Amino acid sequence: xxxxxxxxxxxxxxxxxxxxxxxxxxxxxxxxxxxxxxxxxxxxxxxxxxxxxxxxxxxxxxxxxxxxxxxxxxxxxxxxxxxxxxxxxxxxxxxxxxxxxxxxxxxxxxxxxxxxxxxxxxxxxxxxxxxxxxxxxxxxxxxxxxxxxxxxxxxxxxxxxxxxxxxxx
Amino acid sequence: xxxxxxxxxxxxxxxxxxxxxxxxxxxxxxxxxxxxxxxxxxxxxxxxxxxxxxxxxxxxxxxxxxxxxxxxxxxxxxxxxxxxxxxxxxxxxx
Numbered sequence: 001x002x003x004x005x006x007x008x009x010x011x012x013x014x015x016x017x018x019x020x021x022x023x024x025x026x027x028x029x030x031x032x033x034x035x036x037x038x039x040x041x042x043x044x045x046x047x048x049x050x051x052x053x054x055x056x057x058x059x060x061x062x063x064x065x066x067x068x069x070x071x072x073x074x075x076x077x078x079x080x081x082x083x084x085x086x087x088x089x090x091x092x093x094x095x096x097x098x099x100x101x102x103x104x105x106x107x108x109x110x111x112x113x114x115x116x117x118x119x120x121x122x123x124x125x126x127x128x129x130x131x132x133x134x135x136x137x138x139x140x141x142x143x144x145x146x147x148x149x150x151x152x153x154x155x156x157x158x159x160x161x162x163x164x165x166x167x168x169x
Numbered sequence: 170x171x172x173x174x175x176x177x178x179x180x181x182x183x184x185x186x187x188x189x190x191x192x193x194x195x196x197x198x199x200x201x202x203x204x205x206x207x208x209x210x211x212x213x214x215x216x217x218x219x220x221x222x223x224x225x226x227x228x229x230x231x232x233x234x235x236x237x238x239x240x241x242x243x244x245x246x247x248x249x250x251x252x253x254x255x256x257x258x259x260x261x262x263x
Contacts, residue, residue, distance in 0.1 A: 060178040060209075060226045066245045077179055100183070101241045103227040117182055124185045131186060135246045 015126070015160060016044065016085035019152035022092040031095055032057060032074055035087050035114050044116055049080040053114070061098030063107030066134045069143075070107050072097040073127070075115035084123055086160075087114040088152055090143060111143065129159040171202035171260055174215045175223035175240055180208030183225050187243040191223070194253055202260055221259045235259075 018038065025031035036050035053076040062073045072095075089112040099105040113130060117123050133139045133156075142155045173191065177184035184206035191204040207215060209226060216222065222233050223240040236259035242252035 056178060062183075064241075064245050065247065067247055073183075075182060078181070099241070100244065101225050101227060101239050115182065117179075119181065124182060127182050128186050128189060131244060131246075 016083060017153055017156060017160065018087045019149035020089045021149050021152060023089050024092045025095055028095050028097050029054060039087060039116060044083045044085055046080050046082060049076065052076040052080045061100055063097035063099045063109055065107050068137060069111060069134055069140045070109045071111045071113060071134060072109045073113050073115055075117050078117055078119040081116045081118040084118045085116045088156055090152060126160060133159045171220040172218065173202055173204040173221045173223060174219040175204055175206045176209045176212050177225040178209055180206050183244060187223060187240045190243050200262055221256060
């Protein structure tokens with residue numbers, strides 16, 4: 001696990017980002033379980049988060065194929081979340097998720113942004129900003145060439161700050 | 170004003186992203202319609218009085234009395250112009 005460490009982003013208005021670089025997982029259940037354990041151990045989510053996110057992903061899949069990148073944005077209901085944040089994961093090998101709004105269309109994703117949403121409007125802007133980022137070429141290239149967890153976070157921070165910086169519409 | 174309803178599981182994240190984008194596109198064209206976002210468990214209260222339903226999840230076997238459009242293009246931007254055209258057609262706009 002030495003090369004799978006995580007870094008806590010500088011506090012961005014109370015929003016925490018953990019970045020995992022070249023993380024390995026057998027499948028999405030394996031991935032969601034280990035990411036859940038991580039946020040539960042850090043006190044960011046309740047014990048119930050693990051089951052909740054697994055169930056939610058099977059009912060409401062979150063695989064999203066953008067033009068240049070395919071991602072998944074697993075998340076679950078606010079009642080399982082203690083502190084808002086995100087776990088940004090660059091996977092070593094793609095993991096198969098299911099396409100959002102589909103029954104069983106597979107999407108091979110290389111990046112997973114697990115969202116800890118606790119009902120704030122700001123986090124909605126965060127998600128919108130993240131979706132915008134995924135439609136751009138440069139930040140994706142920067143994520144691909146990131147050498148460290150800090151690199152990943154520095155790519156994401158402008159988008160997080162855009163959100164938490166008080167943007168209204 | 171015509172009502173468009175977009176639903177996702179909690180009605181908070183993905184559907185809100187879609188509603189924001191759709192509302193901006195409608196406003197830019199001066200179309201008198203508004204997209205609201207709701208949690209999937211509230212669908213029953215909205216299906217009978219909306220013009221178009223934008224879906225973000227599978228497996229919902231309810232029969233919608235209005236046209237249903239896949240919301241995915243409004244999230245990823247891939248195929249969004251075609252999806253918006255589909256929405257306009259469903260609204261009876263050119």
